[in-house]
Amino acid sequence: MSRSKTPPPNPASGLRKGLTSYGDNEFSLFLRKAFIKGAGYTDTALDRPVIGIADTGSAYNPCHGNMPMLLEALKRGIMLAGGLPMEFPTISVHESFAFPTSMYLRNLMSMDTEEMIRAQPMDAVVLVGGCDKTVPAQLMAAASAGIPAIELITGSMLTGSHRGDRVGACTDCRRYWARYRAAEIDAQEIVDVNDQLVASVGTCSVMGTASTMACVAEALGMTVPGGATPPAVTADRMRIAEQTGAQAVWLARQQLTVDRILTPDAFHNALRVLLAIGGSTNGIVHLAAIAGRLGLDLDLDALDRMGRETPVLLDLKPSGQHYMEDFHKAGGMACLLRELAPLLRLDALTVTGRTLGEEIAAAAPAHRQDVVKPRTDPIYPQGAIAVLRGNLAPGGAIIKQSAADAGLMEHEGRAVVFEDAADLAARIDRDDLDVEPDDMLVLKNIGPKGAPGMPEAGYIPIPRKLAQRGVKDMVRISDGRMSGTAFGTIVLHVTPESAIGGPLALVENGDRIRLSVARRELDLLVPQAELERRRQQHPCVAPTAERGYKKLFLDSVTQADRGVDFDFLRAAHTRGSIPD
Template sequence: MSFKPAQWPRKLRSQEWYGGTSRDAIYHRGWLRNQGYPDDLFDGRPIIGILNTWSDLTPCNGHLRELAEKVKAGVWEAGGFPVEVPVFSASENTFRPSAMMFRNLAALSIEEQIRGQPIDGCVLMVGCDKTTPSLLMAAASCDLPSIVVTGGPMLNGWFQGERVGAGTHLWRFSEAVKAGEMTQEEFVEAEAAVTRSSGTCNTMGTASTMASMAEALGMALSGNAAIPAVDSRRRVMAQLTGRRIVQMVKDDLKPSDIMTRDAFENAIRTNGAIGGSTNAVIHLLAVAGRVGLDLDLDDWDRLGRDVATIVNLQPSGEYLMEEFFYAGGLPVVLKRLGEAGLLNRDALTVSGGAIWDEVKDSVNWNEDVILPVEKALTDQGGIAVLRGNLAPDGAVLKPSAASRHLLQHRGRAVVFEDIDDYKAKIADDDLDIDETCIMVLKNCGPRGYPGMAEVGNMGLPPKVLKKGITDMIRVSDARMSGTAYGTVILHTSPEAAVGGPLAVVRTGDMIDVDVPARKLHLDISEEELTQRLEAWAPTHERAESGYLWLHQTHVQGADTGADLDFLKGCRGAPVGKDSH
């Protein structure tokens, strides 16, 4: 695809604030000049907003202040005027009840920051799980020239001679303690080894997945996704990004030019190839909704179904993001997809050129990390979308992280009404459960939790773990961490809190799971299901005020991206009336 830049020079958006000699222009310039900026910075050069999600309480993004200085250097070099803007940072590590509840609030607040301030283009500085989708959603809503630079993954963790991944080994070690295979003292000792440098999770969790999605969408420079946070090449990438955004403003190259349907198809297939997080489904559906594209769950199943998972990273495989970078990173994966006819080669990127031109010369330096197709982790690595009377609007499962022997299974339901009910019962030796059962968790969806927390990968009962069992089928309307693994069916829609069929499952019911057939069926009669649904009443806690009320009132289902209903579509970034 060839991109035709807008005619330059043209009047920039920021000149509505700073151009001319009117009282209002003098007012705006005068206040900004108190920081020591000379006159000629206001002469019509692009003002670049560096939207920074740095926060001491967002550890994944804790190094972004330093990285922002490199972005600024690049903007200055290219003739732009950089301004760093702190924005809402939804930390996966600390926010309660769930960072997911605040993704939409972050997107809303950042959208209005973009719209209401004198900037011509945006550098989206992201890392932690929700920061990438929230800033992409905001940028899509405003449609000013925008480009992503991520903070990068942390270095490999090592413990007792074993390569350990952030998140993934948290779940494994926790289960090992319950099974009596690891001491609590060893678990605590492993803490420092698992997360030993700045950066996001070093597995192919949600943060690395969303970094890969940004690159596959064409919204980041080629190679951005995998560079470790502490590698000097990450700082080079930041500086090059600063240079590039200035030219994007001059060319008027906007998110709507880049995030087309072809781009989303590339991203969906990429997610299958890398064994990416199920959270990518809900985030990309939300971003597509902001662009105004009609993307749905069936697209995820159709496009990803025959994509082999060739990236051998935890939680599906063996290695970590550091090795992925050394092997060649995402450009190698995109090249493989292109060679297999699974890449829309002409899709435009922030470079101004086609994605194929960016990746066609990539070299795979380690075929143990980026596998040949004939050695793929799984032949069908995309997201499986299951439907049936238990999930009329769909549920998702990650085949590359599931146990093959459980992909077709019939089991007795053991029901937990909410997460507190699960916590109260799971360790009870009198709980009537064994490895053939299917664990069912309700009221953990977008409205029910609220915010749809990452609790879907329920830990197994200790009495089952002690038998050496490491996986059971789990079904819920919740999410799970991208670092997690197992035969876990998630995002069941409609959720229990709005009266979806999940709400009326009872302990003892039989459930049929058939992933190859994409089936999730509650084995009761249609008449019985109707009677239960008619008798159902909500039990989840409902807010009466504040953002929680707004969220519960307006959040949509997981099957459409769990965005707020009034935020769908691109609203643009017009210059409003000056009140001064």
């Protein structure tokens, strides 16, 4: 596939890699072969390149519900190309089934995957994932493990139909639930639509975090061309799986390691795509974590400058109207990348051994469609995400401007403060809550350490009494995250977080806050002397734990701008910043 020469054979390949230490390497290999032959393997099979397969199938993860068929096609591709597939299980994290939050477990999944790659003999690894945190965890692991690797996306679900309306998870989940809270629909209808929102296994059918990371993985060059968009239950997805298997064998033979793919140019392209697809705000955190494993820091200010010149081109919910299956039928990522090409680093290498530019040129020709817009007629004139600074967020905060209310992007209002998620749940729907439509809802202590795990509670619900008056959006501010399927004028990832003494911790009910997306400002309009008085009166005590993973998490997790990764998992030396 590549014009590069095949490297010389590696003596430490296949079953010879990473021999268990018994003080006698030949005995270690002898013992390993004896045990694997117990499963019926022959010497001929064992002499092939070994391709590990990270299997994330789980009854708790319907986003990966197509795993059996996907693995069958993947293994077929590996064997047809002359490799030996060896699947192994890893942690599987589903967004809706992970307590306290999937983000809390992302780093654990990353560590599990990295250590299993290192511990077991394989010449290359196929990482099979799809749900929100699984793809970033796997890419983080691959970046650290350093062997040839390729990502296989599980694919999106199909859309359903409710009373004549097309629906899909999970933007429509939030839309219908908001209507139910506002008493616009009754209890029977919310039960009825619940049966239709998820029409098949697979990831969310809108541009949520799962779809965002699928597109980002292809933009990084970590999937085969066209790997991001085929729905989970289609023949196209199975063919992608077979192609991925064959490509994994090629990667093993070429010894094309992941560091040659995940370069600063690749991250530049991924960030361009994130902005152009109206991608999830979570994508910024995940890209910062993946880059950090390679010694690259995410420059939020440079990202914001990039956003000012990168329009939103993809008409998908929540920024637009369509769904992932429409994007696939429109030509998928090739269609988007072709339109975005003048802004991309086209010399970036991909897992095919060809450059991104070569892959775009080799893609099927464009055809008439209405999902990917031309740069001359975008969905939104700037990138989906803007970076805010100010005395309330000295380390930065973000807002998904493409999914916000234009009338609230320049706004000053009174703070209505909730101390944590429990306080929010207890008071948000009380009739005596002192709140008006022009107020700003502020939620503290849902950052990386505060929750812990930075849950998607940043999508603060509109107070019920306002929702029933027809209020659809308000400015909402927190140090947490929100789902990529969510929408509204919502400020997220306020850094540093309140739990470690960030300025957000000092906000009190009635304080005035000013938001200006045009000026990229978020300011608490309280005199500095008063803030210092509050800080002295209520000194910060960061959360701690006595044992287990929670202790590891709280002792080691970084802030949002550093990817919410563990500090000891980042590369030891910084090689530069992205975007550059």
